[in-house]
């Protein structure tokens with residue numbers, strides 16, 4: 001009950017702010033208002049629910065969101081077997097809200113049958129409902145073969161696996177590389193979420209590891225993989241790690257017509273650019289409206305503080321919604337200065353928040 005009251009008061013507060021600041025837009029039928037947030041159907045293709053808990057799922061239900069719950073080969077998460085089991089369970093219990101993506105580990109990488117072993121696991125996962133497969137930045141940045149050489153995404157050993165994903169009509173989700181901020185000292189990073197993450201995860205803060213492959217090398221490895229699989233349904237998670245420049249991201253989308261990108265944890269980087277040149281960022285979203293997918297990277301683990309998670313989810317959703325739908329001045333926690341919304345028209349917002357994801361993951365379309 002406390003949660004419902006909180007939600008109600010939070011939305012009322014946002015509604016009041018909206019009425020005071022954007023009377024023009026609220027009367028224009030081409031744009032959504034902040035009040036429309038709850039009623040418009042939405043899809044978030046990037047969440048990590050690693051526990052039987054249902055905080056994220058219940059809040060998604062209450063706010064008209066479908067979600068893709070994605071497994072990740074990261075050591076801070078439960079073992080892969082457990083991640084896949086909990087995802088399948090959520091999918092069985094709430095198939096109208098949740099679909100899921102599986103992942104594979106690099107265990108036995110040096111075994112000649114590694115690709116075959118992974119394919120047989122993926123076959124099982126696809127038969128049990130998985131609609132996508134995620135690769136993570138440990139490929140390219142961390143994992144090594146038994147000779148000590150870094151394993152990269154363009155390694156021929158991945159080709160059979162990726163071909164299998166494509167043949168089965170599934171989607172490859174890839175978090176490759178890192179935001180460009182990762183190669184800068186903390187005090188030069190453009191957004192607070194990167195400063196927080198890299199101060200807590202020095203292993204992945206590439207500025208501290210000059211012996212590791214450069215930003216461009218890691219981007220190139222992902223791109224060489226894609227060049228080998230031009231018809232693969234592909235989503236570059238986190239704006240394909242090209243979050244710092246809409247020009248670079250546009251060039252990527254032009255080069256790979258089957259690639260889409262999600263916005264998870266990189267909307268602040270977009271807003272940073274939009275503070276310099278709002279028209280340019282808005283033009284990017286208009287031009288690539290069929291290729292961009294809303295996502296958040298919300299996580300629910302056994303030790304998550306659920307009240308904090310709910311608060312974070314509602315704040316993120318409503319800040320993002322105001323930025324994309326209105327021309328209000330929005331304060332966001334990741335930036336020192338506020339940013340003006342880019343007021344995308346309804347039909348563009350419908351694609352970014354629903355249509356583009358439902359083309360890739362049609363199972364939830366009718367539910």
Ligand SMILES: [Zn+2]
Nearest residue numbers: 046048264297
């Ligand atoms: Zn993620």
